[in-house]
Amino acid sequence: MIRFTRVSKDYPRLGAALSNVSFSVAKGEFVFLTGASGAGKSTILKLIYMEERPTNGEVRVGGMSSVTIRRRDVPKLRRRLGIVFQDFRLLEDRTAEANVAFALEVIGAPRATIANKVSRALTQVGLASKAASFPRELSGGEQQRVAIARALVNDPVLLVADEPTGNLDERATRGVFQLLREINASGTAVLMATHNLDIIRRSDYRTIELNRGQIVFDSAEAAKAAIERFAE
Amino acid sequence: MPAVRDTFFAFRRAPLLSALSITTIAFSLFAVGLFGLVVLNIREALQKVEERVEIRAFVAEKTPVEQIALAADDVSKYPEVLSVDLVTQEEALERARKELGEFRDVFEAEFLPPSLDVHLKPGFRDPTTVHRVADKLKALTFIDDVRFGEDWITQLYRLRNIAGVAGVALGLAFAAVAVIIIGATIRMAVLARSREISIMRLVGATDAYVRRPFLIEGFIKGVLGGALALCLTWLAIRLVSGYLSFQTVFFDQSIGLIGIAGGALIGLLGSAFSVGRHLRRV
Numbered sequence: 001m002i003r004f005t006r007v008s009k010d011y012p013r014l015g016a017a018l019s020n021v022s023f024s025v026a027k028g029e030f031v032f033l034t035g036a037s038g039a040g041k042s043t044i045l046k047l048i049y050m051e052e053r054p055t056n057g058e059v060r061v062g063g064m065s066s067v068t069i070r071r072r073d074v075p076k077l078r079r080r081l082g083i084v085f086q087d088f089r090l091l092e093d094r095t096a097e098a099n100v101a102f103a104l105e106v107i108g109a110p111r112a113t114i115a116n117k118v119s120r121a122l123t124q125v126g127l128a129s130k131a132a133s134f135p136r137e138l139s140g141g142e143q144q145r146v147a148i149a150r151a152l153v154n155d156p157v158l159l160v161a162d163e164p165t166g167n168l169d170e171r172a173t174r175g176v177f178q179l180l181r182e183i184n185a186s187g188t189a190v191l192m193a194t195h196n197l198d199i200i201r202r203s204d205y206r207t208i209e210l211n212r213g214q215i216v217f218d219s220a221e222a223a224k225a226a227i228e229r230f231a232e
Numbered sequence: 233m234p235a236v237r238d239t240f241f242a243f244r245r246a247p248l249l250s251a252l253s254i255t256t257i258a259f260s261l262f263a264v265g266l267f268g269l270v271v272l273n274i275r276e277a278l279q280k281v282e283e284r285v286e287i288r289a290f291v292a293e294k295t296p297v298e299q300i301a302l303a304a305d306d307v308s309k310y311p312e313v314l315s316v317d318l319v320t321q322e323e324a325l326e327r328a329r330k331e332l333g334e335f336r337d338v339f340e341a342e343f344l345p346p347s348l349d350v351h352l353k354p355g356f357r358d359p360t361t362v363h364r365v366a367d368k369l370k371a372l373t374f375i376d377d378v379r380f381g382e383d384w385i386t387q388l389y390r391l392r393n394i395a396g397v398a399g400v401a402l403g404l405a406f407a408a409v410a411v412i413i414i415g416a417t418i419r420m421a422v423l424a425r426s427r428e429i430s431i432m433r434l435v436g437a438t439d440a441y442v443r444r445p446f447l448i449e450g451f452i453k454g455v456l457g458g459a460l461a462l463c464l465t466w467l468a469i470r471l472v473s474g475y476l477s478f479q480t481v482f483f484d485q486s487i488g489l490i491g492i493a494g495g496a497l498i499g500l501l502g503s504a505f506s507v508g509r510h511l512r513r514v
Contacts, residue, residue: 049434072438079436089431093245106437150435 001027001158001189002048007057009043009213017043018213020057025191027157030184032200033193035210041193044210045162048191049081050074062157079107082151082159082188086166088143090135096122096146097131103150121149125179141172148179152188159183161192165199173199238445239452242425249424250453256417257457258464260410261495265465267406268491269482271399276481278392285357285388287350287380289369295346303372304348312356312365317349345376359386414457414498418450419506429510439511446507447500454499458492 002025009018018040025031033041046052047059050069059066064077090099100118109117122128125145135143144164151159161180165173177199184190194200200207209217243250289307291300300318308316319327324344350365362385366378422429432442466482473480483491 075433075436075438078434083434089427089434091428091431102431103435106432106435106441108441154436 001025001029001062002191003058003060004044004047005058005060007047007054007059009040009047009052010055016213018047018054021210021213021215022057023208023215023218025158025189028184028187028189030181030190030203030205031192032205032207033191033210034195034197034200034207035216036195039210040213041210042162043213045083045160045191045193048158048160049078049083075107079154080157082148082154082156084144084147084151084159084161084164086163088135088140088147088167090143090146090150092135095132095134096127096138096142096149099135099146100150100153103153107154117153118149121153122146124152125149139172140168141175144168144172144176145179148176148183152183156188158189158191161190163193163195165194165196236445236448239448242421242445242449243452246421246424249421253417253421253453254456254460257410257414257453257495257499258460260413261458261461261491261498262464262468264403264406264410265461265483265491266468267403268487269465269469269480271395271403272483273480274395274399278388278395279354281388282354282357282392285352285362285380285385287352287362287366287369287378289348289350289366289372289375290345290377290379291347292374292376293345295374297346299374300346300348303374307348307350307369310365310368312352312361314351314353316351319347319349321346348375357385359389411498411502414454415502415505418446418453418499418502419510421449422446422503422506422510426510429507433511442511443504443507446503450499450501450503451496452499454496454502455492456495457499458495461495462488462491 002023004021004023007018007021008016010016021040021044033044035041043052047054047066048061050059050061050064050066053066061077062080064073069077091102094102097118100121101114104114104117119128119131122131125148127142127145127149130138130142133142135146138146144167148159148164159180164180165176168176173196180190180192181203207217207219208215297320304316304318307313321344324347328344348369350369352361352365356362356365359382362380363382366380369375370378429442462483469480469482472478
């Protein structure tokens with residue numbers, strides 16, 4: 001699904017954001033990406049949806065490579081991904097329903113199918129009754145659910161979430177996390193950047209920890225090493 | 233069509249910004265239009281003066297009238313010549329009495345020579361052509377003298393050339409300023425919707441899809457701005473004519489339409505440029 005091979009990313013003014021990072025995420029996997037602010041989590045996510053290109057190395061997502069992808073093919077990649085942000089990124093002047101429909105309209109989905117798909121996505125996130133509400137009329141948790149519905153409406157193979165619970169209270173955080181688990185359970189891979197250690201501790205998903213642009217811990221690698229040690 | 237719907241949605245959502253864009257486009261084109269009108273009126277005035285360019289060829293004494301008539305016929309066939317008037321001695325006196333007060337008491341026409349008054353076609357009234365035709369006339373045996381106000385024609389053409397060059401230079405400067413102002417206005421509209429653009433791209437919209445409503449918006453703003461500019465120019469020229477009791481010329485229909493089309497083109501190109509630049513950055 002995702003493969004990073006010796007990826008480095010330098011920003012002209014900020015310097016190195018990632019150094020020699022390699023990891024992969026399999027289909028249907030749930031992976032936490034954690035680390036302090038500035039550790040490189042968001043850079044990894046941006047490289048996944050090709051908002052940024054690596055300075056060195058290769059990023060492969062769903063069969064597309066950062067080395068060979070053309071600018072005009074990036075939308076094709078993004079249509080296979082769902083992207084969720086800490087600040088929801090909803091259009092304030094459109095209802096929840098319209099915000100979700102927007103994701104289908106911009107990719108030219110047949111009009112007849114839109115209402116049905118939107119209704120299904122809003123039901124999935126538990127917001128069918130608030131379809132006609134504007135973002136300002138919804139709580140933070142509900143706004144994030146709308147954003148998740150928008151990310152889900154295209155049936156993505158991978159959901160990328162950048163601190164999706166960063167702006168939410170404890171209760172809303174639990175609700176959103178539960179929703180992401182359900183989405184993963186239905187077969188969608190989830191890569192969630194977070195520094196909420198509580199969530200990470202309460203689940204047994206794979207965790208990759210970054211520090212100053214390098215992977216300092218990967219629970220999958222640690223488990224593999226433990227198994228190898230045990231085998232010896 | 234989602235792009236058209238999005239365009240009208242953008243107008244409805246930010247009516248003040250849209251009105252500001254249209255007004256800015258209108259005033260920028262209004263400045264160009266006013267300048268265009270000044271040039272047009274100066275050109276018109278110069279053209280009227282030019283029409284008075286004539287060559288007067290005085291015929292030698294005792295030349296038979298038939299020969300003069302034949303010569304007039306020949307001269308009228310020169311490619312540069314629009315018309316030739318044969319002015320007899322009596323007509324010359326009549327004209328002199330009309331134009332010059334001191335001739336009012338003169339009743340004898342013998343001392344005034346008959347002449348051929350040669351009018352040139354438009355485009356052949358420049359000093360070189362006038363000289364050439366005058367020389368041809370001088371070469372005729374029965375022509376005594378040729379007059380055509382050489383200094384006056386040279387000055388007129390110098391003025392015309394200066395007005396032409398200044399017109400083109402200032403017109404280009406005005407048009408460049410208009411394009412820059414309109415581009416900046418459209419850029420404001422693009423920036424006001426940058427959040428929407430970034431969301432569109434995140435959910436997989438192609439650049440063409442993002443660009444489309446902005447192009448339609450720019451086109452519509454350009455057309456409305458151009459039409460408003462035309463109305464403002466018309467109003468301004470009416471006011472000037474009214475206050476100064478001055479006969480003025482306005483753009484004809486085709487130039488008016490070209491103005492509106494120009495507005496539409498500037499709106500379209502301004503939008504394409506602004507949104508393209510924005511897309512390359514995000």
